[in-house]
Amino acid sequence: MSGEVTGFRVEVGDAELRDLRERLRRTRWPEAETVDDWSQGVPLGYVREMCEYWAEEYDWRTREERLNEWPQFRTRIDGVGIHFVHARSVHERAFPLILTHGWPGSVVEFLKVVGPLTDPEAYGGEAGDAFHVVCPSLPGFGFSDKPAEPGWTVQRIARAWVELMARLGYERYGAAGGDWGTSVSTVVGQLDAGRVAGIHLVPPLAAPDPATFGDLTERERVAIEEMKERGESGDGYSVVQGTRPQTVGYGLVDSPAGLCAWILEKFWAWADHDGDLESVLGRDELLDNLMLYWVPGTGASAARLYWESIKQVKGWILGSTVDTVDVPAGCSIFRKEVPRPSRRWAAKRYTDIRHWNELDRGGHFAAFEQPELFVDEVRTFFRMVR
Numbered sequence: 001m002s003g004e005v006t007g008f009r010v011e012v013g014d015a016e017l018r019d020l021r022e023r024l025r026r027t028r029w030p031e032a033e034t035v036d037d038w039s040q041g042v043p044l045g046y047v048r049e050m051c052e053y054w055a056e057e058y059d060w061r062t063r064e065e066r067l068n069e070w071p072q073f074r075t076r077i078d079g080v081g082i083h084f085v086h087a088r089s090v091h092e093r094a095f096p097l098i099l100t101h102g103w104p105g106s107v108v109e110f111l112k113v114v115g116p117l118t119d120p121e122a123y124g125g126e127a128g129d130a131f132h133v134v135c136p137s138l139p140g141f142g143f144s145d146k147p148a149e150p151g152w153t154v155q156r157i158a159r160a161w162v163e164l165m166a167r168l169g170y171e172r173y174g175a176a177g178g179d180w181g182t183s184v185s186t187v188v189g190q191l192d193a194g195r196v197a198g199i200h201l202v203p204p205l206a207a208p209d210p211a212t213f214g215d216l217t218e219r220e221r222v223a224i225e226e227m228k229e230r231g232e233s234g235d236g237y238s239v240v241q242g243t244r245p246q247t248v249g250y251g252l253v254d255s256p257a258g259l260c261a262w263i264l265e266k267f268w269a270w271a272d273h274d275g276d277l278e279s280v281l282g283r284d285e286l287l288d289n290l291m292l293y294w295v296p297g298t299g300a301s302a303a304r305l306y307w308e309s310i311k312q313v314k315g316w317i318l319g320s321t322v323d324t325v326d327v328p329a330g331c332s333i334f335r336k337e338v339p340r341p342s343r344r345w346a347a348k349r350y351t352d353i354r355h356w357n358e359l360d361r362g363g364h365f366a367a368f369e370q371p372e373l374f375v376d377e378v379r380t381f382f383r384m385v386r
Contacts, residue, residue, distance in 0.1 A: 141301070227339050332374075
């Protein structure tokens, strides 16, 4: 039935879990790297240790119960089934907020912030900061459907999100996100400016302004250097997924060890830690996120979003400002994030920046790594526009 919203629970069969464990135990491992660091990719010892834990100790049933504590639903929009968490606050005047994840993340990234956002008083906050939280899985990710046709760009996803919020009865709302969620939230603000009170971005996507190149600040100079270094040594995944997602997808869907290495390398590279990823994100948390790729087999379909939209997003980050975003914007720049545009660069694209903060810790997965800081940033911005 068109427009129908139905309840959803995560339920993974015992046979699927047995198959996962057997595949992990039968992994055909490559030889070890020839260096003593991560410059060739994830070290063999780290992946083997993680996969052994995944096969022998990780308790999915406990984690599954935790996921199912949050109200989840599915609905069909533009021909694709969309899975989403919809956690309504007990506070009548709570403000609707749609949170969007990216790659290699999932709705798991936001589970630590849903409670504080929906029920701030239970976490030392004030009722006036309460949100109704909508957290969808991107098409091709998690328990959303895998698009069977090309064309599911960030613009089409944004249109689907606009429809989702209307379908849920929200006349005025905010949008927020990181990674792909930054692009989607930005476009939501452009498409639905009459209903979107503001967008919160981690970080905003804006290219360096050539007019500033003769007068760069130290932070701007470092930001440009780090973007260049990322492109030279850390962008291989993006090139592969942006050009041949189907090819890499065979390994990601068939081999849990391959999926583990492909995704965890990015968590290690992009999170803010001092050489010990698990000091920031525990093994169970990392594997919870992996399970939302393994169980539904989304290695190829999730990668395909790069084929659809990465060229445009790189233009927003590295090219020049060709469009503007006029709804109020809140921008949080976490220490380890790349890119980290300066405010004057961002202001060329986002014409109404109400909140700007450069934080001294946290990385690409802000809500996952530093949930308290993330919640504070979201609350601070939306107090200005809700």
